[in-house]
Amino acid sequence: MGRFGMYKFAIIISGLSSFLGIIREILIVYFLGFSSLNDQLQIYLSIFYIASLSFDAMKLSALNLFDSLTLSKILIASTIVIIPFVTIITIVLATSIEHINYLLLAECFLGAILNLIAVLFITYKQRCGKFLAPQIINILPNFVLIPCLLISYYLFKDNLIGLFIFSCFILPVIQIIMLCCVKTEKHLPHTPITLGNAIKVFLRHGFSSIPAQIFQLLIRSTFYHYGPGYLSIVSLFNRIYASSRFVLIDSYIGIKIASEYQRNSRIDNLLLNNKLNFLSVFIPFPVIILFVLNSQKTFFEIAMCAIFMVGFYLDSLWRITYFKINKVHHDKNLIYKFTLYELFFALFGYFIIISIFNNPVWYLWLWFIARPFCEMLMMQKKNIEIDRLVKYSRDSSK
DSSP, rough: OHHHHHHHHHHHHHHHHHHHHHHHHHHHHHHHHHHHHHHHHHHHHHHHHHHTTTTHHHHHHHHHHHHTTTTHHHHHHHHHHHHHHHHHHHHHHHTOOOOOOOHHHHHHHHHHHHHHHHHHHHHHHTTTTOOHHHHHHTTTTHHHHHHHHHHHHOGGGGGGHHHHHHHHHHHHHOOOOHHHOOOOOOOSSSSOOOHHHHHHHHHHHHHHHHHHHHHHHHHHHHHHEEEEEEHHHHHHHHHHHHHHIIIIIIIHHHHHHHHHGGGGGGHHHHHOHHHHHHHHHHHHHHHHHHHHHHOOOOHHHHHHHHHHHHHHHHHHHHHHHHHHHHOOOOOOOHHHHHHHHHHHHHHHHHHHHHHHHHOOOOHHHIIEEEEEEEHHHHHHHHHHHHHHHHHHHHHHHH
């Protein structure tokens, strides 16, 4: 199988894995419903999910440090960063949990750490030339967790939550053992750096994921206390949203459009269509207002559908454009600018929304719709500059 064939195969199995992840969340809802018991499970699983938002930071750090440190030293540097990071997430979420089961909390804490180490390990192995085997190991959990869930429900129903969380904990252990069996040629770094500088690399890449993690911490803690079943609804829709974005944007369409962007102006036209995009921001308003006035779960579910559908459209536009800009010109200042901007939305936006509207559904609208809309407006000028640069480069090469 050629490299291009392996890449296509990796996209297919990754997409299938994401689809199975959605099926797993639907099965959990089928077994537990939108209930306080499901909320209890989701608040523990949130430790895994919020930590996983740093997967890209782990991958980028592993690639940056590949020629500078041995694998063992990369793992040491990553562990120094990961442990305090996951500890903070665990402590914050633990304050939300009623009647804490410390065994489950410990499993989630250790499992989240091992998940991040496994992702780093996978990236390193792939960088060493072994692409397909680590990729198959990477998507293993979503193929295994559904059978684990079914067995736990039908054979050990009373211990469903404990057994499922244990499955989530033990899987990265199995992944790391399997990765150790993937043999690669010994790699010797040729531009060594100190351990302190390696830690700075992890911190720099991890900085960009902080706003999304703060948002998830705040929104999940808030809906956990909002009422039975609300966190379960948010978790399900969030999973569908993230998986859809991965399959349709990050894995295929974004890369394809970014490579052909200068020949296709449809995305540019949508990005610059401020009137259409501005009107789309207000589409969820009627059903959000109905939920605020009536506080019925049906209205909340419809509001979630509207928020995530419009949010997916706006987020897709800005992410594809972001891919395009970074493909032509890597601007560190742009990355820091967007990170600080999102940090403002995550923190200041939360306190303003909660204090003024006293309803967290508006915070969902702010993050998933208002934020990407404002980010698109911020990118318009940069997008035009990049188009001019590409046009000038083409004209010069003729």
